[in-house]
Amino acid sequence: MSSAKPSLELLRSLTDENVLRALMERRRLTRAEIAAVTGISKPTISDSVRRLSRAGLLEDTGERTTGRGRAGSYYSLAGNGGAALVASITPSGVTAEAVDAFGDVVARTAAELDRNAGRDRAAAALARAAGELRARIRGGLRTAVVSAADPVDRATGRLVHLPDAPFLVGDLDPVEILSPLVDGPVLVDNDVNWAARAERGEGRARGVDDFVYLHLGEGLGCAVVNDAEVRRGHHGLAGEIAHLYTPGPDGTAMPFTRVFAELGLRRAGSTAIDVEALRAAAFGAGEEAGRVRAVLARAVCGVVAAAVALADPRLVVVGGAWGAAPEMTEAIGEECAKAPRGVPVVAARVETPELVGARGRAVEGLRELIVAALRPTPPTP
Amino acid sequence: MSSAKPSLELLRSLTDENVLRALMERRRLTRAEIAAVTGISKPTISDSVRRLSRAGLLEDTGERTTGRGRAGSYYSLAGNGGAALVASITPSGVTAEAVDAFGDVVARTAAELDRNAGRDRAAAALARAAGELRARIRGGLRTAVVSAADPVDRATGRLVHLPDAPFLVGDLDPVEILSPLVDGPVLVDNDVNWAARAERGEGRARGVDDFVYLHLGEGLGCAVVNDAEVRRGHHGLAGEIAHLYTPGPDGTAMPFTRVFAELGLRRAGSTAIDVEALRAAAFGAGEEAGRVRAVLARAVCGVVAAAVALADPRLVVVGGAWGAAPEMTEAIGEECAKAPRGVPVVAARVETPELVGARGRAVEGLRELIVAALRPTPPTP
DNA sequence: TCCTTTGGTTAGGACTCCTTACAATGGGCT
DNA sequence: AGCCCATTGTAAGGAGTCCTAACCAAAGGA
Numbered sequence: 001m002s003s004a005k006p007s008l009e010l011l012r013s014l015t016d017e018n019v020l021r022a023l024m025e026r027r028r029l030t031r032a033e034i035a036a037v038t039g040i041s042k043p044t045i046s047d048s049v050r051r052l053s054r055a056g057l058l059e060d061t062g063e064r065t066t067g068r069g070r071a072g073s074y075y076s077l078a079g080n081g082g083a084a085l086v087a088s089i090t091p092s093g094v095t096a097e098a099v100d101a102f103g104d105v106v107a108r109t110a111a112e113l114d115r116n117a118g119r120d121r122a123a124a125a126l127a128r129a130a131g132e133l134r135a136r137i138r139g140g141l142r143t144a145v146v147s148a149a150d151p152v153d154r155a156t157g158r159l160v161h162l163p164d165a166p167f168l169v170g171d172l173d174p175v176e177i178l179s180p181l182v183d184g185p186v187l188v189d190n191d192v193n194w195a196a197r198a199e200r201g202e203g204r205a206r207g208v209d210d211f212v213y214l215h216l217g218e219g220l221g222c223a224v225v226n227d228a229e230v231r232r233g234h235h236g237l238a239g240e241i242a243h244l245y246t247p248g249p250d251g252t253a254m255p256f257t258r259v260f261a262e263l264g265l266r267r268a269g270s271t272a273i274d275v276e277a278l279r280a281a282a283f284g285a286g287e288e289a290g291r292v293r294a295v296l297a298r299a300v301c302g303v304v305a306a307a308v309a310l311a312d313p314r315l316v317v318v319g320g321a322w323g324a325a326p327e328m329t330e331a332i333g334e335e336c337a338k339a340p341r342g343v344p345v346v347a348a349r350v351e352t353p354e355l356v357g358a359r360g361r362a363v364e365g366l367r368e369l370i371v372a373a374l375r376p377t378p379p380t381p
Numbered sequence: 382m383s384s385a386k387p388s389l390e391l392l393r394s395l396t397d398e399n400v401l402r403a404l405m406e407r408r409r410l411t412r413a414e415i416a417a418v419t420g421i422s423k424p425t426i427s428d429s430v431r432r433l434s435r436a437g438l439l440e441d442t443g444e445r446t447t448g449r450g451r452a453g454s455y456y457s458l459a460g461n462g463g464a465a466l467v468a469s470i471t472p473s474g475v476t477a478e479a480v481d482a483f484g485d486v487v488a489r490t491a492a493e494l495d496r497n498a499g500r501d502r503a504a505a506a507l508a509r510a511a512g513e514l515r516a517r518i519r520g521g522l523r524t525a526v527v528s529a530a531d532p533v534d535r536a537t538g539r540l541v542h543l544p545d546a547p548f549l550v551g552d553l554d555p556v557e558i559l560s561p562l563v564d565g566p567v568l569v570d571n572d573v574n575w576a577a578r579a580e581r582g583e584g585r586a587r588g589v590d591d592f593v594y595l596h597l598g599e600g601l602g603c604a605v606v607n608d609a610e611v612r613r614g615h616h617g618l619a620g621e622i623a624h625l626y627t628p629g630p631d632g633t634a635m636p637f638t639r640v641f642a643e644l645g646l647r648r649a650g651s652t653a654i655d656v657e658a659l660r661a662a663a664f665g666a667g668e669e670a671g672r673v674r675a676v677l678a679r680a681v682c683g684v685v686a687a688a689v690a691l692a693d694p695r696l697v698v699v700g701g702a703w704g705a706a707p708e709m710t711e712a713i714g715e716e717c718a719k720a721p722r723g724v725p726v727v728a729a730r731v732e733t734p735e736l737v738g739a740r741g742r743a744v745e746g747l748r749e750l751i752v753a754a755l756r757p758t759p760p761t762p
Numbered sequence: 763t764c765c766t767t768t769g770g771t772t773a774g775g776a777c778t779c780c781t782t783a784c785a786a787t788g789g790g791c792t
Numbered sequence: 793a794g795c796c797c798a799t800t801g802t803a804a805g806g807a808g809t810c811c812t813a814a815c816c817a818a819a820g821g822a
Contacts, residue, residue, distance in 0.1 A: 233693020312614020450799025
């Protein structure tokens, strides 16, 4: 399993892969520099660059080095290598970007939606945005990564409605919508999971292999990062914590989401949390606000206790409209410190984390696609 | 990261790796058979076998093929390749085996312990068992995998005592004990995690990538399998569910372990569950037994709800002295089916699952060590 | 102008894998 | 017994990849 069949073709593709990866990291390099960076000899690099240029994957940028010694010519990834689509779908709008293999955002578009516009409007906005970017990008869209503000079925990429949880965007199938506009794979996951990835990459959990990201906003969500990856579970619903049992206002065990119903903090006729009402009820200095805050903190810590028990995180990052507020994070942190197995609680830091996280995955996917084109294909039987 | 530096040496090592892996799978093969199995040409295989034989990794078994055509000579992994130690430590004794790269148990020893013998006796028994096996195995012990009936610190391999949880074996450091007797790495994990691995390999969760294994015996434990691997968490304490909040007998939220205290089902002066008392109280046909059983089922399902929320398993496998009893598994299954996100519950099936699981990992580790010896080593700077 | 420094190529060799052909050898069949 | 043939293993030759060493090319500085 772990060892490919050896062949000279494999060896050559490995050399080419080294060259491409070096240029993904460093944008532009001369052949001598590539040789230095990769540790491969100069003649071999020259061969590889010739091959890749002829194949259209690399191009001579025309620029030349300055300084002592002979001027060398810079090479770079070809400009027609296409881009990856990154899209974020929330009830209030669709944001879409195209990122290239360097990780640069090369195009962007957005469409606002009425909060209650519903599924069809969101679908249309997504299709329009993707179409626009596709037309603007030389080389087209080679893969897509989508963030959606609802749970996502891992097998199909469709948004799913869970009982007792708000269904913000609605029954949408991003894969169906994007497949005609994107050449390669379309990956869909919910915003909380992408946000966790962002916090691991450049936020409060930078480089932490095991942590939990709690999203406390209109919806309640959680991402579990274990061994350096967001773990999605069988259906892709890992982290959907609405039905997790936790202590309610009077101490009885109840599903997490019901705590908010008991406190009257849900929006009318909905299972979504009324964030304004919650802030008003829990964030003041008064005695009553303190009581509500304590009840919320205890309920959240019930969830954290479950996460500690099952996932053993090194820390808990809290995000979301009310969870990341200093008052709340502090209250949660104090309450969690009392638990038999305490765990640090910090507020999330990254802006538009779902976009940052999805973008990171998109760049990875695009690079992988570019490199995969080289690999020897076993003769199809 | 993902692509090694290409060289002819790498190519050769890949060929040798293919040969070794083929012989690990099929025990003995002629050179022609290796060529057929790996898809590599006969002359190349002959070269590789010559190299590996000279290096002492392979040996001509002396046997020959029979049948039509010229008789070929069989080759096999060399007998001095050593073995991996597999050890299981429980309060009632130590079991140790040596397994070779084929996965065969080539030696075994065991020592019974008094239930309250304590740490020092367990340490001595482990050292003695490892020493004995080491002496009996040509090539020695090249790695060790240990199962312990207590939580294990992932970074150090030491057994740790958690609050409100029984500490069955006691403060033991298997790495310290075994390092002098084992040439390579020593890996320690708790029995529940190894049991889950066994259920995935050959039990009720065969081939399932995402599931949860619940151990309900004297202690309470859980293993989380996500994306085909047991996930241990930052400290290695993922699955230590004693403090998970769940509904108690009267409906109040309380730590899982306290449910048993409330029901009077703990052993006197201990946090361990009195399995005999539990069976007596919950497994009869009477009305009272039914009531206790229902309370237990509801508490367990609170834990399952947390696992469903955070890990999204495809199924739950229940093991342990009372959990795997048909009465209990059935009650749990019925209760869990009522939850908003139901999940199938089945009883564990594998015998001595902690040994089976640890053995699987040991064979993998030993094979990896054998193969790793071939790989080109980057020139140390 | 010449020297130094750096980029890139040429030449030759070592090595690995493959295909093709062939030698070796044991069983089955007449 | 002797022939056929299926099968194993080796030999020869060739293609391809990488490397080292040496060399040519060109730009900046003394």
